[in-house]
Amino acid sequence: MPRYVVEREFPDGLNVPVNADGAKAMAGVIDVNLSDGVTWIHTYVSTDNNRRTYCVYDAPNPEAIRRVGAKNNLPVGKITEVRVLDPYFYRP
Amino acid sequence: MRLLERESDIQALNSCLERISAGEGRVVLVYGEAGIGKTALLRQFAAGQRAAKGLPARVLWGGCEALFTPHPLAPLYDIARQIGGEFPAALETATKREALFNITIDRLARLPAPAILIFEDVHWADEATLDLIKFLGRRLQGLGLMLVTSYRDDEVGPRHPLRSVIGDLPSRSVHRLHLAPLSEQAVATLAEEMGRSAKELHAVTGGNPFFVTEVLAGSQNNVPQTVRDAVIARMARLSEDALAIANLAALVPGRMERELLDRLAPGAGTAVQDCLAVGMVALEDGSLAFRHELARRAVEEHLPLPQRQALHARILAALLERADVPTARLVHHADLAGDSPAVLRFAPLAAERAAALRSHREAAAHYATALRHAGSLPDEARAELNERLSYECYLTDQIQDAIKAREAALALRRTSGNRLKEGDNARWLSRLSWFWGNKADAERYASEAVEILSALVPGRELAMAYSNRAQLGMLEDNVEAALSWGRKAIDLATTLGDQEILSHALNNVGTARMQADQSGLPDVERALKLALDGGFEEHAARAYTNLATSTVRKYDLARANRYLAEGIAYCEAHDLASWVRYMKPFRAVAHLLEGTWDKAAEDAEAVIRHPSIAPVSKITALIVLGLVRARRGDPDVETPLDEARALALPTGELQRLAPVVVARAEAAWLRGNLAERLEEVRPAYELAGKGSHSWVKGELALWLWRCGERIDELDELAKPFALQIAGNWRAAAAAWQALGCPYEQASALADGDEEKALRRALEILERLGAGPMAGMVRRKLRASGARGIARGPHGQTRQNPQGLTNREMKVLALLTEGCRNADIARRLFVSEKTVDHHVSAILAKLAVRSRGEAAAMANRLGLCAAKQQGDR
Numbered sequence: 002m003p004r005y006v007v008e009r010e011f012p013d014g015l016n017v018p019v020n021a022d023g024a025k026a027m028a029g030v031i032d033v034n035l036s037d038g039v040t041w042i043h044t045y046v047s048t049d050n051n052r053r054t055y056c057v058y059d060a061p062n063p064e065a066i067r068r069v070g071a072k073n074n075l076p077v078g079k080i081t082e083v084r085v086l087d088p089y090f091y092r093p
Numbered sequence: 094m095r096l097l098e099r100e101s102d103i104q105a106l107n108s109c110l111e112r113i114s115a116g117e118g119r120v121v122l123v124y125g126e127a128g129i130g131k132t133a134l135l136r137q138f139a140a141g142q143r144a145a146k147g148l149p150a151r152v153l154w155g156g157c158e159a160l161f162t163p164h165p166l167a168p169l170y171d172i173a174r175q176i177g178g179e180f181p182a183a184l185e186t187a188t189k190r191e192a193l194f195n196i197t198i199d200r201l202a203r204l205p206a207p208a209i210l211i212f213e214d215v216h217w218a219d220e221a222t223l224d225l226i227k228f229l230g231r232r233l234q235g236l237g238l239m240l241v242t243s244y245r246d247d248e249v250g251p252r253h254p255l256r257s258v259i260g261d262l263p264s265r266s267v268h269r270l271h272l273a274p275l276s277e278q279a280v281a282t283l284a285e286e287m288g289r290s291a292k293e294l295h296a297v298t299g300g301n302p303f304f305v306t307e308v309l310a311g312s313q314n315n316v317p318q319t320v321r322d323a324v325i326a327r328m329a330r331l332s333e334d335a336l337a338i339a340n341l342a343a344l345v346p347g348r349m350e351r352e353l354l355d356r357l358a359p360g361a362g363t364a365v366q367d368c369l370a371v372g373m374v375a376l377e378d379g380s381l382a383f384r385h386e387l388a389r390r391a392v393e394e395h396l397p398l399p400q401r402q403a404l405h406a407r408i409l410a411a412l413l414e415r416a417d418v419p420t421a422r423l424v425h426h427a428d429l430a431g432d433s434p435a436v437l438r439f440a441p442l443a444a445e446r447a448a449a450l451r452s453h454r455e456a457a458a459h460y461a462t463a464l465r466h467a468g469s470l471p472d473e474a475r476a477e478l479n480e481r482l483s484y485e486c487y488l489t490d491q492i493q494d495a496i497k498a499r500e501a502a503l504a505l506r507r508t509s510g511n512r513l514k515e516g517d518n519a520r521w522l523s524r525l526s527w528f529w530g531n532k533a534d535a536e537r538y539a540s541e542a543v544e545i546l547s548a549l550v551p552g553r554e555l556a557m558a559y560s561n562r563a564q565l566g567m568l569e570d571n572v573e574a575a576l577s578w579g580r581k582a583i584d585l586a587t588t589l590g591d592q593e594i595l596s597h598a599l600n601n602v603g604t605a606r607m608q609a610d611q612s613g614l615p616d617v618e619r620a621l622k623l624a625l626d627g628g629f630e631e632h633a634a635r636a637y638t639n640l641a642t643s644t645v646r647k648y649d650l651a652r653a654n655r656y657l658a659e660g661i662a663y664c665e666a667h668d669l670a671s672w673v674r675y676m677k678p679f680r681a682v683a684h685l686l687e688g689t690w691d692k693a694a695e696d697a698e699a700v701i702r703h704p705s706i707a708p709v710s711k712i713t714a715l716i717v718l719g720l721v722r723a724r725r726g727d728p729d730v731e732t733p734l735d736e737a738r739a740l741a742l743p744t745g746e747l748q749r750l751a752p753v754v755v756a757r758a759e760a761a762w763l764r765g766n767l768a769e770r771l772e773e774v775r776p777a778y779e780l781a782g783k784g785s786h787s788w789v790k791g792e793l794a795l796w797l798w799r800c801g802e803r804i805d806e807l808d809e810l811a812k813p814f815a816l817q818i819a820g821n822w823r824a825a826a827a828a829w830q831a832l833g834c835p836y837e838q839a840s841a842l843a844d845g846d847e848e849k850a851l852r853r854a855l856e857i858l859e860r861l862g863a864g865p866m867a868g869m870v871r872r873k874l875r876a877s878g879a880r881g882i883a884r885g886p887h888g889q890t891r892q893n894p895q896g897l898t899n900r901e902m903k904v905l906a907l908l909t910e911g912c913r914n915a916d917i918a919r920r921l922f923v924s925e926k927t928v929d930h931h932v933s934a935i936l937a938k939l940a941v942r943s944r945g946e947a948a949a950m951a952n953r954l955g956l957c958a959a960k961q962q963g964d965r
Contacts, residue, residue, distance in 0.1 A: 005728070012900060013931075016924040026919045036265075063727035064694045064718075071691070074903070074920050079864065082728035 004042075004085075007056045007066055008078040015051040033072045037065040057083075096137050097279040097302075099130070102270055106138045109268050110150060110239055113207040118233025118266045120226075122259065124246040125272035128303030128320065128387050131243040134272065135211055142209065150239075151208045157217040158347035159386060161428060162443070162459055164421035165221045165452040168212050169197065176200060190221065190451050191667075194228050198236075201229075206237020214386070215255060216244040220489070221452040223258045224668055230262040246271070254454065256704040261670065274300030283309060292316075303385050310372060324391035327371050335367035342373065342381050343392035344404050344429075351379030356411040405430035420446060424459060433466035440466075441478070448485065451668070457485035457494075476505035476514065487525065490671070496525045516545035517554045520561050527565065530743060539565055556585040556594045563601040570747055570786070575605030596623035596632045604639040607647075608786060614640075634664050634672040645679045645686075646748075647788050647811075648832050653683050671707060674700055678713035685717050688835040688861050694721045701733075708740045712749055715740075716756045723760040724836065726864035730760050747780050751789045758796040763865040771800045787811040794818060817841050823850070836861060843870050848879050855882075895938050897956075904931040905956060909948040 009015075017023045034041055042057040060066045063080045070077035102123075109119045123131050139152040153175050155168025173181040180200050187193040201210070212218070212226060229240055249255050259267070275283075277295045284291035287309045297316045298304035307323035308316055317323040331339060338358055342349045358364070369375055374384050383389035393401070409426040412418045420443035427435035444459035460482035467475050479502035486495035503518040520542035526534035539562050546555040559582035566574030579602035586595040603616025621636035623629075637660025644653035657680045664672040677696050684693035700706060700714040715737035723730045734757050741749040754777040758770040778793040791814025794804045798818045807815040813832070817825035822844040829838035835857050842854035843866065851874050858867035874882045897905065907917045914932065918925040932944065941947050950956075 003729070011922065013923045013927040015922050016918065016927070017922055022915075022919055026922065062698075063722060063725075063729065064698060067691070067694075067725075067727075075922070080725075080727050 002038075002040075002059045002061060003082050005058045005060060005063065005066060006081045006083050007058055007070075008080075009054045009056065009076050010078055011052055011054065011076070015046060015054055030073050030075075034069045036072075037061075037069050039065050039069050096130070096133055097282065098275055099134050099137070099272075102134055102272065103138055103141065105268065105270055106134075106241075107141070110207060110209070113237060113239045116235060116237075118230075118236070118263075119239050119268060120230045120233065120262055120266055121239065121241045121268045121270060123241060123243040123270045123272065124249075126247050126274075126301065127245050128301045128385065129272045129274065130302045131272060132213060132385075133302070135213070135241065135243065139209070139211075148205070151204060152211065153208065154211045154213065156213040156347065157215055157219075157222065159214075159217055159390075160346050160421060160425045162421055162424065162447075162455050162462065163217055163219040163222075164419040165219045165447045165450040165455060166193075166225065167419075168218070168222055169225060172210065176204070188449065190224075190449075193450070194225060197225070198229065198232060201238055202236055204237070207239060208237060209239045209241060212240070212242045214244065215242045216248045216253070218255070219447070219452040220254065220454040221447075221450040223254055224451065227258045227261050228668075230258075230266070233266060251704060257670075260703045275302055275305065276300065280305055303387055307372075307388070320387055321391040321394070324388045325395055328392060328395075330371055332364065332367055334361065334364040338364050338381070339368050339371075339373065339392060340396060340400075341404060341408070342368070342383065343389050343396070344401065344408060344426075346386075346389070346425075348376060348380045348382035351381075352415070353408070353411055354379075354381055356414065357407060402429065402431050406432060409435065419443075421455070421459070424462060428462050428466070433469070436466040437463055437470070441481075444481065444485070453485045453488040457482055457489060457491065460485060472505045472509045473511065476502045476509070476511075479505065480514075480518070483521065483525075487528075492525055492528050496522065496529065499525060512545055512549055513552075513554055516542050516549070516558065519545060520554070520558045523561055523565070527568070532569075532745070535565060551585055551588075553589060553591055553594060556582050556589060556591060557597070559585065560594055560598040560601060563598060563605075567601045567605040568746065570605075570608060572605045572609055575601055579605070592623050592627045593629050593632065596620045596627070596629060596636070599623070600632065600636050600639060604643060607639075607643040613643075617643075630667050630669060634660070634667075634669045637663060638672060638676055641676055642679050645682050648686060648813075648834060650683055650686060650833050653679070657683060671710075674703060674706055675710045678710055678717060681714060681717040685720060686832075686834045686837070690721050690725070690861065693717050697721070709744070709749065712737050712740045712753065716752050719760060720756050723756075723763050724861070724863050724866070726763075726868075734760060747777070747786070747789065751777050751781065751793060755792045755796060758799075762796070762799060767796070767800055770796070771802075774800065775802075788814075791815065813837070813841070817844065820844075826850070836863060836866075839863070839870075840866065843873070846873075846877065848874065848877065851877075851879070895954075895956075897935065897938055901931050901935050901938070902956065904928060905935050905947065905951050908932065908935075908944055909951045911948075 017026060031041060038061050040059040042059065044054050044056040047053040058066055063082075066080055067077050106121065109121050112119050123134065125131060139154075142150045142152055153172045155171040157163060157168055170181070170184065173184050180196075183196050183200075184193060187196055201208070210229070212222070215222070215226065218226070226240070226242060229238070233240060244255060275295075277300070280295040280298070280300055281291040283305060284294055289309055293316050294305065294308060297318060298308065301320075304320045304323065307320060307327065311317065311323055311326045317326055328336065328339060338354075338361055341357055345353070354361070354365075365375065365381060368381065372384050372388065374382055376382060383392070396404070405426045409423065409430055409432065412423060412426065420439050423439045424436060424443045427439060440459045440463035444456040444463070447453070447459060448456040460478055464475070464478050464482065467478060470478075479498045483495045483498035483502065486492070486498060499518055499522050503515060503522065506514040506518060519538045523535045523538035523542060526532075526538060539558070542558040543555070543562060546558050549555070559578050563575045563579035563582055566572070566576075566578060579598050582598035583595060583602065586592075586598055597620070599616045600620035603613035603618075603620060606613025606616065617636055617640050621633060621640065624633035624636055637656055641653055641656035641660050644650075644656060657676060661673055661676050661680065664670070664676070677700050681693045681696035681700075684690070684696065694717070697714040697717040700710060701718065706714075715733040719730050719732075719734035719737065722728070722733075734753070737753045738757065741753045744750070754770075754773050758767060758774050761767050761770045774793055774796045778790070778797055781790045781793060787809060788811040791810040794810050795814050795818060798804050804810075804818050807819060810818070813825050813828040816822075816828060822841045825844075826838050826841035829835075829841055839854040839857040839861075842850045842857075845851065851870055855867055855870045855874070858870060871882050903921060904917055907920060912920070914925050914928045917928045921928070932947075935947055936942065936944075939947055939950050941950055
């Protein structure tokens with residue numbers, strides 16, 4: 002399955018509290034993703050008041066990412082297909 | 094023997110049943126190799142229902158049998174007998190399949206909910222049964238029915254018709270249950286319980302429960318290497334009499350009924366008891382069966398051929414003494430007994446019965462069986478069997494076989510001097526060759542048919558030969574040929590009073606004329622009406638398709654949407670699935686033009702995923718998917734567009750090639766290297782030629798123009814394109830807006846250099862989520878010195894009179910749904926404080942005092958209808 006980086010903009014800053022509410026919100030997102038075969042790997046959040054996120058996903062295609070984005074109320078910006086480069090793999 | 098390692102599967106079945114009780118629809122697919130324990134699992138599940146407290150769910154079973162050619166709807170008749178009452182008789186009297194399906198669903202709806210409907214071994218199902226599964230599968234919601242089908246996945250290849258059925262089921266209601274082999278530990282447990290050694294057992298059996306059971310039930314100490322050896326080893330313990338019964342039963346797929354058993358082996362009580370002792374089963378109604386189909390096959394294959402034939406002959410004779418035996422069963426035994434006269438008597442009858450229930454695949458198989466036994470028949474009779482075989486193959490997409498049978502028929506009719514049928518077969522070969530992508534043969538046979546038939550008294554055959562030539566003309570955009578042949582067909586059909594051929598011919602003529610202008614529309618509309626009135630379903634489907642595709646190609650979205658909606662609904666109601674799959678990609682094109690890209694992608698994806706999609710349907714779907722990605726700036730634009738090109742090139746038809754070329758040019762333009770596509774666009778533009786196709790030509794011309802080419806024939810292009818190329822972007826944008834095509838409108842506005850127009854373009858593009866073109870417009874605006882152009886789409890104020898931002902709209906939508914601030918914060922992943930700020934801003938902008946008033950105003954102004962578009 003292809004891997005994607007999804008850029009999202011949160012003008013008000015992303016806020017997911019580390020408590021039962023936050024856990025519930027995350028579980029909800031993961032459940033919805035499942036319905037379209039999308040797996041959320043993890044996310045990098047910008048330190049400027051959490052305004053931008055870079056989310057790493059496995060998904061069957063970009064349409065699936067947009068579909069679950071809409072269902073989850075998450076903004077979807079640029080989607081880029083990526084693969085891994087491991088610097089320590091290179092040896093002299 | 095008890096069931097091991099199936100707890101989670103039982104649990105999955107039970108939770109599906111709970112969803113049914115909650116009002117949802119569920120289709121469960123239980124699959125795995127032969128002997129993996131599908132039936133055992135379902136029996137256990139069913140037993141669990143009977144033991145359940147409260148109201149137990151009713152379980153109804155229908156099984157498909159391994160007849161060489163299955164009896165149409167056999168599982169439904171099983172189920173009807175279990176439901177009882179007037180249902181079985183009602184099924185017998187229904188001659189049309191729609192009626193039969195509707196009677197079935199009405200009866201099932203009256204069962205107390207929840208009920209469980211099991212179709213076993215559907216890898217052997219006939220076409221009508223598969224259609225019934227699809228029919229039921231799409232109507233389960235609210236019926237209180239759980240539909241379970243089991244099949245051997247290793248016998249269902251990628252082109253097996255079952256794949257297509259599964260592909261057509263609503264994916265949300267499908268639950269898949271793959272049964273895995275037993276673990277080494279489970280096999281050891283079973284061996285231990287039987288006091289046997291588990292050595293080699295797992296390795297040899299691969300954990301297949303049936304194989305394991307057979308081995309453990311046998312007496313020898315070493316492990317037999319195959320299932321067959323294991324079964325035969327068990328049979329070796331039978332007495333002579335008992336073996337004779339087992340051998341008979343092995344030749345009756347499914348089970349041997351009590352009545353048949355009594356006729357073939359009267360007074361065999363003890364022998365039957367012996368059989369039970371080696372693992373055969375006696376069913377409640379007194380019939381005898383093998384515990385597993387694998388065991389039956391092993392015994393059957395172990396019998397020497399002459400003995401097998403003799404036994405089949407005895408079974409056939411016994412069945413013939415009864416009145417109620419399905420003909421498919423008679424054909425099966427007659428064929429395997431080598432009894433040609435009996436095959437020739439029953440196979441055509443079985444084929445007609447199958448065709449009446451639309452089990453066309455089975456009808457074809459019966460005719461093929463008859464032909465294998467037809468060596469001694471006269472030429473004319475063999476020709477007729479071939480003609481019927483060819484027709485059934487044509488209906489089931491087995492085009493190569495259809496061609497072969499037609500060629501045989503043509504040769505036979507020629508030797509026997511039947512010119513009429515010879516000509517008609519040539520006309521058929523023309524149509525079939527076109528389907529197979531062989532244009533040269535299509536042309537050759539088309540002229541041959543007209544030539545042969547013109548020498549005879551003019552009749553239906555000649556009228557169809559004319560209309561076929563008109564159709565070929567229409568398909569290759571030769572309007573003149575389509576019109577001249579079409580008129581001949583229309584005149585002759587009118588003289589003959591033949592409404593079907595008249596509909597066919599009007600359809601060809603009208604569609605050809607629609608390519609040039611709007612004047613063909615009434616002809617095709619009339620063709621449609623004739624087809625609907627006369628119940629000519631294929632012709633109606635073709636008329637809807639031609640109306641829909643012609644209007645989509647002309648950007649006439651209001652008409653297109655009406656034809657698409659009616660046409661798709663008609664074809665779905667009449668099980669014309671391949672026509673639905675042809676029209677859906679055009680609905681995707683309409684969505685693309687209207688700017689509803691989510692829907693466009695959804696329609697396109699559904700078609701692309703389908704396992705038996707025809708290339709001509711797939712091309713359009715791939716183009717839409719590629720364009721949606723390109724316009725959004727999403728990755729993987731090239732895969733679908735490359736595949737579309739590979740599929741379109743061999744057709745050589747402008748209607749397939751032009752859209753691919755145009756899409757690839759657009760995608761390259763958005764990437765910033767349009768020039769590399771010039772060599773694809775130019776030949777397509779030349780192929781479009783003079784005269785007709787002003788829209789196709791316009792699309793191609795636009796990209797040539799963007800490549801810097803000079804376009805002289807502006808008067809041959811559809812108006813919006815001509816305006817845009819002439820540099821009149823303002824009028825072009827207005828024309829696109831009038832047609833309801835926002836992306837095209839924005840692209841015309843973006844050609845201009847006026848700040849106001851560019852800002853309008855940017856606004857449209859941001860609403861559509863058209864990243865790349867929005868970026869181009871933003872760069873243009875900044876370059877011209879415009880101020881306040883953000884780098885991205887955020888912070889934009891939506892076009893609404895209240896001046897609410899996107900974010901505020903979203904908050905308002907949730908507020909209208911009755912969410913508290915904490916809920917809104919959680920659903921939008923922001924803090925409660927932020928929600929507070931937004932709510933205050935909303936109240937101020939709407940000039941209201943409370944959340945309640947804000948919600949009421951939002952509803953009144955219809956503000957929340959737009960919430961789906963949300964952020965991009």
